[in-house]
Amino acid sequence: MKGYGHTPVLLEETLFFLQASRPGVYLDGTFGLGGHSLEILKRNPSARIIGFDRDEASLRAAADRIKGYADRLSLYQADFRQLLELEDLIPWDEVRGALFDLGLSSFQLADPARGFSFNQEGPLDMRMDTRQKITAEKILMTYPEDRLAELFKKYGELHQAKLLARKIVSLRKLGLLKTTTDLKKLVEGTYHWVPQKNRLHPAAKVFQALRIEVNQELDGLDDFLERLARKCLPETRLVVISFHSLEDRLVKRTWQQLAFSEKGQPVVKILTKKPVRPTPEETEANTRSHSAKLRAVERI
Numbered sequence: 001m002k003g004y005g006h007t008p009v010l011l012e013e014t015l016f017f018l019q020a021s022r023p024g025v026y027l028d029g030t031f032g033l034g035g036h037s038l039e040i041l042k043r044n045p046s047a048r049i050i051g052f053d054r055d056e057a058s059l060r061a062a063a064d065r066i067k068g069y070a071d072r073l074s075l076y077q078a079d080f081r082q083l084l085e086l087e088d089l090i091p092w093d094e095v096r097g098a099l100f101d102l103g104l105s106s107f108q109l110a111d112p113a114r115g116f117s118f119n120q121e122g123p124l125d126m127r128m129d130t131r132q133k134i135t136a137e138k139i140l141m142t143y144p145e146d147r148l149a150e151l152f153k154k155y156g157e158l159h160q161a162k163l164l165a166r167k168i169v170s171l172r173k174l175g176l177l178k179t180t181t182d183l184k185k186l187v188e189g190t191y192h193w194v195p196q197k198n199r200l201h202p203a204a205k206v207f208q209a210l211r212i213e214v215n216q217e218l219d220g221l222d223d224f225l226e227r228l229a230r231k232c233l234p235e236t237r238l239v240v241i242s243f244h245s246l247e248d249r250l251v252k253r254t255w256q257q258l259a260f261s262e263k264g265q266p267v268v269k270i271l272t273k274k275p276v277r278p279t280p281e282e283t284e285a286n287t288r289s290h291s292a293k294l295r296a297v298e299r300i
């Protein structure tokens with residue numbers, strides 16, 4: 001799988017904040033191709049990983065890379081937000097850290113058949129877990145105009161979201177909205193797109209908004225992080241890497257609430273007053289990292 005997942009984002013920073021050289025179990029809620037986890041296993045012979053990913057194709061693609069670690073690595077196809085319900089899988093008294101490297105992997109983005117990329121023609125799918133029924137196409141075909149506008153505004157932070165939603169509804173009535181390219185062209189027309197250096201393509205925001213809605217990416221994330229923090233033993237480190245401001249805000253607020261606004265004891269200590277960002281060298285070597293923000297806490 002050369003080319004995919006070989007450059008985990010904020011790797012050294014993640015290992016530092018996890019204190020991943022301690023013996024014990026580390027949970028990886030977003031295993032992907034195992035970029036972070038495999039590095040933990042390589043560097044720390046006393047570490048075990050329990051990994052989760054919603055995406056079966058990712059887990060299959062990781063199979064080759066994880067050979068040789070089978071005795072210290074267990075992998076499950078699951079949404080990490082269900083992790084606390086998977087009681088029997090996790091030896092909580094041995095857990096030293098948990099990592100959530102949110103969003104999409106370059107492996108997922110690179111496959112046109114998944115429909116995540118506006119740069120490649122594919123179906124309007126965007127499901128991380130392909131067992132799920134709702135796809136981007138279903139949303140585009142069935143949501144009322146005002147609900148579409150709302151999701152583009154909320155999850156894409158797009159201006160003219162109402163106009164975009166109106167155009168989508170007109171095009172879908174004509175049966176002309178079938179592929180990622182159809183949607184990209186519609187977006188380019190709506191926003192009078194002219195390519196310019198350092199300007200984000202508006203389709204990036206539209207695709208982001210749809211992807212968040214399809215996978216319900218923000219739903220229950222704060223509640224999950226809070227329950228996880230409470231469940232963990234003192235000194236357990238929790239690290240979240242997010243890639244857009246909505247996610248980052250949610251993580252920031254959750255950590256702050258657990259650290260400061262408890263009536264009784266604070267639950268966690270915040271280890272990153274400001275989010276940790278990639279260095280210019282990392283951003284240059286791996287463009288995917290440019291919007292990454294890492295926030296870490298330690299269970300008190």
Ligand SMILES: C[S@@+](CC[C@H](N)C(=O)[O-])C[C@H]1O[C@@H](n2cnc3c(N)ncnc32)[C@H](O)[C@@H]1O
Pocket residue numbers: 005007008009029030031032033034035036037052053054055058078079080081101102103104105106128
């Ligand atoms: C940014 S990638 C992780 C990359 C990984 N850290 C690496 O270095 O190879 C995010 C992964 O998390 C998965 N994912 C996103 N949200 C998830 C969730 N709620 N539960 C489980 N997996 C999720 C995606 O399918 C994707 O494979």
